[in-house]
Amino acid sequence: MEREKKERILSLLVSNKPDVLARVAGTLGGRGYNIETLCVDATLDPKVSKIILTTIADQPTLTKIEKQLMKLIDVQQVTDLTKIATVMREMMLVRMKLTERNKADIALIIDTFGGRVVTLNGDHCVIEISGNRDDIEKALQSLKPLGIDDMSRTGIIALERTK
Amino acid sequence: MKIKGSQILIQALKQEGVEVIFGYPGGVVLDIYDELHKGDIRHILVRHEQGAVHAADGYARASGKVGVALVTSGPGASNTVTGIANAHLDSIPIVVFTGQVPTSLIGTDAFQEVDIIGITRPCTKHNFQVRRVEELTRTVSEAFHIARSGRPGPVLVDLPKDVMNAVAEYTLESFRDEDEPQPRPPSKKAFQVLDMISEAKKPLILSGGGIILGGASQELREMAWRTKIPVTSTLMGLGAFPGTDPLWLGMPGMHGTYYANMVISHCDLMIAIGCRFDDRVTGKIDTFAQNARIVHVDVDPSSINKNVMIDVPIVSDCKSALASFNRLLKDKNFTVTDDQRRDWLGMIDEWKRNVPLSYCHSEEVIKPQFVIETLYNLTKGEDTIITTEVGQNQMWAAQFYKYDHPNTFLSSGGLGTMGYGFPAAIGAQLAFPEKLVVDIAGDGSIQMNIQELATAVQYKIPVKIVILNNGYLGMVRQWQELFYEKRYSQTDMTYAPDFVKLADAYGLAGFRTAKPAEVEEVLRKGLSTPGPVIMDFQVDREECVYPMVKPGGPIHEMTLGGREMVN
Structure with a gap:
């Protein structure tokens, strides 16, 4: 076992x-x-x-x-x-303060992990990224040094690939 | 025709065949009590809600039917928790109805409101809050079904006051037991077990409470007799196999017989049926039945491979598993000659001869074991039901009384609830008014539900209480003697009521003796006095229960009182 x-x-x-x-x-x-x-x-x-x-x-x-x-x-x-062969996803919302210095890096991370900007309010934005747990962890580690305001994660949802 | 929720409840209970309810009224259950006043179902007014649940539990254990308790909200409900947890750990089918504040007040910290659903979630098999009167009939029916099906257990139904007051159409809606067949063993497994029995040189059957709950005693006996396999039973299983049979080994475990524990450690095949390998039975897990392949039959899959790793797991109710083994044994014309079993049974006989269950009799002071032995000699037979409290009294009752019939030994096994035995005896007596019901008690535990004396007197319930009075919380004192250098911290119970005067105050008969020569006479007098009786035996204060396995030690290493036995 x-x-x-x-x-x-x-x-x-x-x-x-x-x-x-x-x-x-x-x-x-x-x-x-x-x-x-x-x-x-x-x-x-x-x-x-x-x-x-x-x-x-x-x-x-x-x-x-x-x-x-x-x-x-x-x-x-x-x-x-x-x-079982399973599709797994987790979603993360991250609120970040935008500065002239971090904008380009954030854009690159969003692009790399297939995320998107959900809202843009003044100098704050909320980013949505979904993926497997590994991707989410990596995205989070990349965003952290750029100054995360707050974040929220869904936990894992999963579905068998076939019946 | 539309009728009130409280009326529907009584109808639903009658539909379930409920004969007696143990209960205690209060504010939010007034509508139900008003219905009960019509006298359709017998109600026994206890003196504390814990007593109601233990009585329902004792009724269930003795009769095999579902026991029922009814209490009010708040403290009435919270007082049932120990009784419910007790039934949960021993898998006893009971349904507890609790009153609840009206649905509009739930969650407002109303007077006498507790979240009894939340409180009892981990100690019930399931619980319900009925929020609409239309759900009532079905919920009651489902509650009884859940309580008695599969691995039985307690179910709680919470009844808000407004639901009892609301009206609805009463329709018969019931959950039929045959809808869900009990799991049965695959025949491949039965063949495998047969092969293992044929190959085994030192087989053993370990049976548990599941045999009694599943009504499988006859099947167990048939199998053991045909295969000439010796039998040991856990505390919960006592009575399933006759205590007077030559194949009987007594109880195993912490206070088990020397020979039962030796057989477990030496057997090469253990067929465990309807037991769950409690730590009090196994001792140190690594050395438990270390020479044996283990077959485990249990109706609850979560019991299998929980504590002990199993070689052949069989998820099945005990009765059908044993029946299928027996059928196969018969079909295959399986026979065991005395010669084939000679070595193994001879070895066991030697253990039995060398270290029998024993104690040192005294002419000066009453030995508690002597009281139990004398009681056994006066009352043996199928018409006696023994209940116990918890502690030394319980272990001596398990060791020195021989149970030949199932449902005749009622004891709090899993939870170890002091105060269980007396109300349970009341419940058992109501199930069987003609039988002799004796509660073997200690002076500590009898005081935990002593208020039920009034119940016994009020309804003329002729329960006989045998108090083994040593003026100590005996089992805790024993541990203090053995493991805490005799520092008897808070276990001296010398300040207790005069039990004979107390009996008198409640209006029942009381007898006392401190002389060994008078034990039989007091028992004879007490047992033949009509109505409830207290017999107070002032026993040797520092007698210990032996054999004893140290907590966490291997079960074949036992202290035998004075002489150490390590094998």
Whole structure:
């Protein structure tokens, strides 16, 4: 069994009810597992929500987490996306103060990571970049020295490449 | 016709076959109590909400049916938490109904409002808040279904006052158990187990509470007898296999028998059924059953590979798994000769002979084990139900009373709840009015739900309480003696009520003795006195429970009281 501790992505189909997220979060937290990122939204079926969460764990621990989540009445399905061919995306919004000195560098970074400027207000701009976790990390590291005002990240969303 | 939520609730409970509710009224459940006043369902008024939940739990454990408790909001609801957690850890099917402030006031810190859904989320199998009266029937039906299906457990249903007052059409909506079949073992696995049994020279069955919850005792016996495999059961599993059978090894683990622990450490095949490898059973995990291949049957997949790594995992309810093993054994005409088992059973017999469960009898002071032995001799049979509190009394009751029938030993295993035994005995007695129900208690734990004496007297519930009174929190004191150089910090309980006078004050009979010669006479008198009875046995103050495995130690390294045994 895989003993390496690494980031694992779980996709959960759950009943679209108010306290389901608390049950899922409590099940992980109560047993000492940390949620690294979390994304929740509706699916094509309005009665069902999809939760994409990531956690850092080895394979035996992940199996325990999956089994505990499956015990929840409102959890219908748990899929370990780490094992499956999956498209993964994360989006980041970054607000930056524009100066004569950093403008060109910012433009280059936006271009490199396929981002775009969402708004431009006076000397502030908000940049949107999406990509896999690695891209987002790299973009963030490049933007940091140029003076980030604030930022917001979505956490990972993921989808199996085929059914 | 449209009827009120409170009426729908009672109808729904009747639909589920509820015969008795253990409860305590209060502001927001007045509408429900007004309905109960009509007397359609029997209600037992407890004296504390914790008692209501333990009583429902005891009723469920004794009868196999779902136990029901009803309490008010706020403190009424929060008082149920220990009882719910207790049922959760032992997988006991109960449904707890809590009142709640009206939906319009939820979240405003209203009078007697607590977020009981949030509080009990981690200690229930599931919980519901009914926010619309139209959802009530279905929710009640679903709650009972969840409580008793798969791995059973407690379910809480929160009932806001306005929902109980609102009116709706009552329609029968029920969740049928057959909709979701229990998981069954794949036949390939059953063949594999059969092969392993054929190959094994030193096989062992470790059975747990799942056998009792799944009603699989008969199947377990059939399998053990056909294969001549010795059986040990966890605390939760006592009674599933007869305590008087030659293949019986007693309980394993921290206070298990010497021979059960030795068998675990020496066996080459362990067939574990309906148990979850609690740390009190396994001791040090690395050395647990280290010579064995392990088959694990459990209805809950999360129990498998949780603590102990399993060679052959089988997700199935115990009854169908055992039935399929038995069918295969029969089809294959599987037989084991006495000769084939001679070495293994001979080795076990030697362990049994060398280190039996024992204690030093005294003519001067009552040994607590002697009380249990005498009680056993006076009451053995299927018409006796024993409940216990928690601590030394519980371990002695597990060691020195022999349980031949399932659902006759009710004890707080997972949570270790002091104060469980007496209200649980009340619940069990209501399930079986004709049986003798005895609560084996300590002087510490009996005081934790002593208020229920009034309940027992009010409803003439003839529960017999045997107090092993050593004036200490005995098990904690034992640990202090063994691991804290006899510094008895806060465990002296000498300041306790006079239990005979207390019995008198509540209006029940009370007896006491401190003389070994009088033990049998007091038990005879107490057990034959009608109504609830307290028997106070003033026992040896510093008697310890042995064998004992040090916490975290390998289970084959036991302290046997005076002589060390390391094997």
